[in-house]
Amino acid sequence: MKAKKILWLVLGLGIVFVAHHLGFGPYRPRFPVKVGASTEPPSVLTREQDNLLADIRAIGLRRDHSQIVKVRAALKEEHPFILITALLALGRLGATESVEDIRALQKRLQDDSHIQSFAALALARIQAESAVPQTVNQEQLRQKIKHFLTAADLSVRQIYKGASWYIAQWQAGRYRDLAPFEVQALRQIAEITSEAYEKGVQDAFTVVGLDFSRDHAAQLKAQLGQMSREQRVQWLVDLLSKKRVGRWEEEYEVQALADEGLFASKAIITKLREMRTHRTQYPYNASFALLFRALICIGDTDSIPVVRSFLNDSDRWVRYYAEQTLRHLEQGWRVVRAIDY
Numbered sequence: 001m002k003a004k005k006i007l008w009l010v011l012g013l014g015i016v017f018v019a020h021h022l023g024f025g026p027y028r029p030r031f032p033v034k035v036g037a038s039t040e041p042p043s044v045l046t047r048e049q050d051n052l053l054a055d056i057r058a059i060g061l062r063r064d065h066s067q068i069v070k071v072r073a074a075l076k077e078e079h080p081f082i083l084i085t086a087l088l089a090l091g092r093l094g095a096t097e098s099v100e101d102i103r104a105l106q107k108r109l110q111d112d113s114h115i116q117s118f119a120a121l122a123l124a125r126i127q128a129e130s131a132v133p134q135t136v137n138q139e140q141l142r143q144k145i146k147h148f149l150t151a152a153d154l155s156v157r158q159i160y161k162g163a164s165w166y167i168a169q170w171q172a173g174r175y176r177d178l179a180p181f182e183v184q185a186l187r188q189i190a191e192i193t194s195e196a197y198e199k200g201v202q203d204a205f206t207v208v209g210l211d212f213s214r215d216h217a218a219q220l221k222a223q224l225g226q227m228s229r230e231q232r233v234q235w236l237v238d239l240l241s242k243k244r245v246g247r248w249e250e251e252y253e254v255q256a257l258a259d260e261g262l263f264a265s266k267a268i269i270t271k272l273r274e275m276r277t278h279r280t281q282y283p284y285n286a287s288f289a290l291l292f293r294a295l296i297c298i299g300d301t302d303s304i305p306v307v308r309s310f311l312n313d314s315d316r317w318v319r320y321y322a323e324q325t326l327r328h329l330e331q332g333w334r335v336v337r338a339i340d341y
Contacts, residue, residue: 027161030153030181031117035174042080047333052077053085054297054334060089061259072098075105081339084118084178088340091122091188094129117181124151125188135196138207144192145208152185156210159186163214178340183215187341190218194225217252217341224256233260233267240290241271241282254290255338258297265300272306285317292325299334 045053056074059067071093074086083105090098106119128148135141149155162182169175179187190212197204205212205222212222224232236257243250257264268291275282282288288310295303307329310322328335 027158027165029162029165030158031114031120032112033114033175033180034177035169045079045081047331049077049079049082050333050335053082053336053339054299056082056085056089057259057336057339058261060085060092063093065093065095068093068095068098071095072101075101080115081336083115085336085339087115087118087122091125091129092191094126094133096126096130099123099126114178117184120152121181121184121188124148124185127151128192134199135192135201136199138201138203141193141196141201141204141207144196145189148185148189148192152181154182154185158182160211160214162186163218166215179215179217183218184340186210186212186215186218187221190221190225194221197225216249217338220252220256221341229260229263233257233264237264237267237271237291240294241275241287242284243286243290244284246286246289250290251337252341254293255297255336255341257294258337261298262300265295265298265303268294269303269306272310276306276309279314285315285321288313288315288318289321292321293335293337296325296328296333296335297337299329299332301329301332304329 052074056071058064059071068090071086071089072095074082075098077083077086087102087105090102102119102122106116109115109119125148128144128151131147132140132144135144159182162180163186166175166179166183178184189208189210193204193208193210201207205226212218224236227235236253240250240253240257257268272288272291275288292307295307304326307322307325310318311326313319313322327333
């Protein structure tokens, strides 16, 4: 009888474990999330730290393995934003040589540090990139996503539950931290799928079959991933130039535009000149602020003349935004607006 009870207990625990792994039951975050807690905000980044962060992000986005030493060295920094950006870059690079560095960082961090989730995310991306370095057909894409989910110890159901929880908490004003691990994983999958699409897997998003609309940043990645570079830049410039107010979602759009670098800067300059010429057609100062922010992220000094032309604008807020942008550009001070994008 005792043996039978033990057997039933083991079976019950097994069922609970499998159910949790598959995402059944209530949302249980893989990594701790602090709701309603008054956490100490990160210290303000210096100009040198901001520029380092921007450099590291660009290295990851360009897949520039020649500068991987700079990214690995950043794991020894203390500021959480630099650590997160470095981890995301190493994941994009598929940097197998950095695995031990990441594990050393995990040991150095407290267990409840939110950076732990980004470390796990980087390791999962590295493993997926190592297992399937090319995604030029449907099967390779399926395998890469499978490797990523396995390494991240996640199911699609868990990801969806995390995304639903995140947006509900955000809308209720109970959670203002970076998105939880499950949502970050969805963004990574959107990025992996976009890369496959760019390499010729035209039905990549159909093959993956995930609902990226459950998270704004993931949906933006998926949407932009199905456009050419020219289309992305023009769409984003037009979108931002029509904004009436600036909300948290716009930070991802500003960052996506800035990630296109000098190519985007030229399009922004052209748009700002048009907005200045037809000023009455652009009555909302938020549209100017958002385009100026993108220029700060890019750091293109060629944009200084057009920004300076708004110092005498009739709208005092446009003048203010122009002054702030001009100061950053003249000092060579770049900023990353969305570190988790």
